[in-house]
Amino acid sequence: MFVFEDIITMDDRSVQRFLRECNPRDLVLALKGSNNDVAHKIxxxxxxxxxxxxxxxxxxxxNVRIRDVEEAQQRIVSVIRDLEEKNELIIIKGGKDEIIA
Incomplete structure (x- = not known):
């Protein structure tokens, strides 16, 4: 199960790809409740x-509600999942997939 904090495991191209699809307001809210590693990656x-x-x-x-932060993070995760289903980015799942660059 991919969660918002798993963004740090994504390759840079995949991060750049999903960022183009994200609402900037969702990014602000999601980053408000994220750790420094995720923020740095983004x-x-x-x-x-x-x-x-x-x-x-x-x-x-x-004064952001935690619920608003979590909902924004979920919207971003949904964007990532949609792009993965369309094979527009890759989510590495626990070493099961091998990637050739």
Whole structure:
């Protein structure tokens, strides 16, 4: 079962691919409740302009309900799953799949 924190296991191209499909507001809410590793993985795979915009929004977004954070994270996970079903990105599942780059 893929969860939001599993983004850190994804390759950079896959992260870049799903970021193009995500609502920026969902990214802000999801990052509000994420750990530094996930945030670093996401920020390192977006343009500096978009990263700065998301960081600015994170700074001004306060008093967020945990339910809203979890729902945003679920929407992002749904985007990732949809893209995987369409074979537009790869989720590595516990070493079962071998990848040839």
């Amino acid at each position: 920020f390192s795979n977006m343009s500096s302009r978009m990263a700065q915009s998301i960081r600015d929004d994170l700074d001004i977004t306060t």
